[in-house]
Amino acid sequence: MKVAVIGSGGREHAICVSLKQSKKVKKIYCIPGNAGTNLIAENIEINIDNFEAIKDFSLENKIDLIIVGPEKPLVNGIVDYLKDFNIKTFGPNKIASKLEGSKIFTKNLCKKYKIPTAKFGVFKSLDESNKFLNDCTFPLVVKADGLAAGKGVYICEEKTQACVAIDEIFAGKFGRADKILIEEFLKGEEMSFFIISDGKTFKTFGTAQDHKRVFEGDKGKNTGGMGAYSPSMLESSSLNKKILDKIIKPTLKGLTELKTNFCGFLYAGLMIVNDEPFLIEYNVRMGDPECQTILPKLKTDFFDIIYACANQKLNSINFNWSEKKSLCIVLCSKGYPDNYQNNIVIKDLNKINLEKNEFIFHAGTKSFEEKIYSNGGRVLNFVVISEEFKKSRDNAIKLINKINWSNGFYRKDIGFKVIN
Numbered sequence: 001m002k003v004a005v006i007g008s009g010g011r012e013h014a015i016c017v018s019l020k021q022s023k024k025v026k027k028i029y030c031i032p033g034n035a036g037t038n039l040i041a042e043n044i045e046i047n048i049d050n051f052e053a054i055k056d057f058s059l060e061n062k063i064d065l066i067i068v069g070p071e072k073p074l075v076n077g078i079v080d081y082l083k084d085f086n087i088k089t090f091g092p093n094k095i096a097s098k099l100e101g102s103k104i105f106t107k108n109l110c111k112k113y114k115i116p117t118a119k120f121g122v123f124k125s126l127d128e129s130n131k132f133l134n135d136c137t138f139p140l141v142v143k144a145d146g147l148a149a150g151k152g153v154y155i156c157e158e159k160t161q162a163c164v165a166i167d168e169i170f171a172g173k174f175g176r177a178d179k180i181l182i183e184e185f186l187k188g189e190e191m192s193f194f195i196i197s198d199g200k201t202f203k204t205f206g207t208a209q210d211h212k213r214v215f216e217g218d219k220g221k222n223t224g225g226m227g228a229y230s231p232s233m234l235e236s237s238s239l240n241k242k243i244l245d246k247i248i249k250p251t252l253k254g255l256t257e258l259k260t261n262f263c264g265f266l267y268a269g270l271m272i273v274n275d276e277p278f279l280i281e282y283n284v285r286m287g288d289p290e291c292q293t294i295l296p297k298l299k300t301d302f303f304d305i306i307y308a309c310a311n312q313k314l315n316s317i318n319f320n321w322s323e324k325k326s327l328c329i330v331l332c333s334k335g336y337p338d339n340y341q342n343n344i345v346i347k348d349l350n351k352i353n354l355e356k357n358e359f360i361f362h363a364g365t366k367s368f369e370e371k372i373y374s375n376g377g378r379v380l381n382f383v384v385i386s387e388e389f390k391k392s393r394d395n396a397i398k399l400i401n402k403i404n405w406s407n408g409f410y411r412k413d414i415g416f417k418v419i420n
Contacts, residue, residue: 002062003303004029005041006048006078007069010330010363010381011288014295015067015302016041017359022303029063035372036362048073051081058087065090065310071147071285074264075101090310091264092284096255099266099282103181104145106282113250117279118271120183129166129180133159136182142166143181144174153222155185186280188273189417191232192290193243195268196305198314199261202252204240206297206321207232208290209418214337216413223337224378227414228293229327229389234272243270243277251282263309292361292381293328297321327392327415328383330363331400331408336377344374344407352402357385358395379408389415 001024005012013036019025020040031054033043046053048070058066066082068074068091077094091097098105110117118141123129142165144152152174154165162182169177194205208230214220247268255262267283267290286294295302299320308317333340346365349372354360361383364376382399384392393415400410 001025001064001303001307002027002029004031004044004058004063004066005033005037005069006031006054006066006073008032008034008037008048009069009288009376010361010378011286011291012069013037013361013363014292014359014381015069015286017361018295018298018302019067022301024301024307025303029057029061031057034362034375035365035367036360038367049076051076051078054078055082055085055087058082059085064088065307067091067306068264069285071097071100071283074284075147079263088310090306092262092266093260095258095260096262096264097284099251100284101147102145103143103281104179106279107181107183109251109254110279113254115247115250115279116277118183118186120181123180123182124178126166126170129170129182130163132182133162133166136162138162139185141183141185142169143183144169144177145179145181146175146177186271186273186278188271188278189234190280191234191270191272191277192228192287193232193240193248193268193270194286194290194294195248195266196309196314197252197262197264197266198309198312199263200312201315202248202262202266203314203319204244205265205319206230206294207235208287208293209233209415210287210290211411211414214411216411217416221337223332225287225289225330226332226411227327227329228287228289229325229392229415229418230290230293230297231325233418239272239275239277243268247277247279263312288363289328289330289378289381292359292383293326296357296359296383296385297324297326322385324357324385324387325389325392326383326385327389327396328381329393329396329400329410329414330378331380331382331405331410332378333364333374333376334407334409340377341407342373342375346372346374346379346403346405348403349380352399354399358399359383360399374407390419393419
């Protein structure tokens with residue numbers, strides 16, 4: 001089989017590594033890929049927003065399956081577009097992708113189907129939003145409606161912070177904004193919960209805990225993710241049942257009543273309050289870096305799972321997982337998530353000898369004349385699987401120290417709640 005993976009981050013490198021292990025996959029293309037995918041796949045320089053070019057490439061090269069990694073092409077309807085040319089694609093269609101593409105769409109779905117979530121209001125103007133703040137209790141959360149690369153959420157401790165957030169969103173920091181979402185702040189423990197669906201049925205696909213804040217102790221600005229560990233310390237059979245019954249199943253039912261279904265990965269970002277799950281947000285793809293943390297634990301052929309999903313035969317596959325603990329630390333460019341430099345060479349990366357259950361996934365990298373350079377805010381993901389989270393973290397830090405990259409920084413406390 002020939003498979004093409006769309007995307008250029010750590011998630012896509014991890015997907016390529018998992019596909020490479022399948023005897024059924026003869027060729028992998030990555031569009032556009034990075035320095036890591038270039039080692040195991042053929043990188044193809046096509047803009048992921050250029051659906052026509054992706055279609056032409058797929059037809060010319062007789063691609064058997066396309067896997068869409070990032071959210072933007074999904075939200076913009078790449079699955080619907082490619083389906084018109086009979087190109088088999090793994091990922092949700094445009095309507096289902098609104099679960100991530102519009103936070104207000106998801107909130108209204110929650111309201112209609114009584115899915116537990118934070119109380120919220122939708123506001124159409126700066127004046128309307130600011131007036132509402134006069135009667136609010138803080139802290140509260142201000143959110144941009146559309147895609148914002150994980151950065152369009154403001155947790156506001158006081159009115160001044162909320163006013164700044166509202167100003168920035170309506171001023172277009174995350175693209176054109178006609179509406180804004182303001183919701184209550186839920187105090188509890190976060191959890192990332194994954195399912196995979198073929199449009200008819202679904203199976204759970206692991207849990208994780210993501211660290212969004214840039215500084216240790218979960219402080220500072222939100223980022224795309226500074227690290228993660230799997231499984232979540234909150235995971236239990238009773239909580240899983242509540243999540244499926246109260247959140248996942250009603251959501252899929254809601255999509256059915258919109259005359260569509262969900263095929264792909266669905267990631268529920270949850271807040272667990274007194275052992276009760278509340279939906280914070282949906283992502284319509286694997287999280288990043290949660291994907292890099294979860295996939296190495298999978299023992300079942302990853303391609304078999306994805307191909308079965310694309311053919312609505314997920315029920316034919318049984319999943320086998322490692323019971324060990326997985327932890328990922330993200331090495332970032334200094335200055336991230338604000339201003340940072342690209343094109344900084346990363347020496348000694350190819351000299352690291354990885355042991356079994358150790359992985360380095362490239363995120364923001366590129367290769368030129370046999371050297372590897374930084375090409376983004378989040379640059380490399382260091383993942384270790386072991387019997388305990390502390391050992392995984394210690395060994396991941398040892399790997400980071402081996403490259404001694406002076407332009408990088410990372411959080412040394414990933415998993416601190418479950419380790420301490």
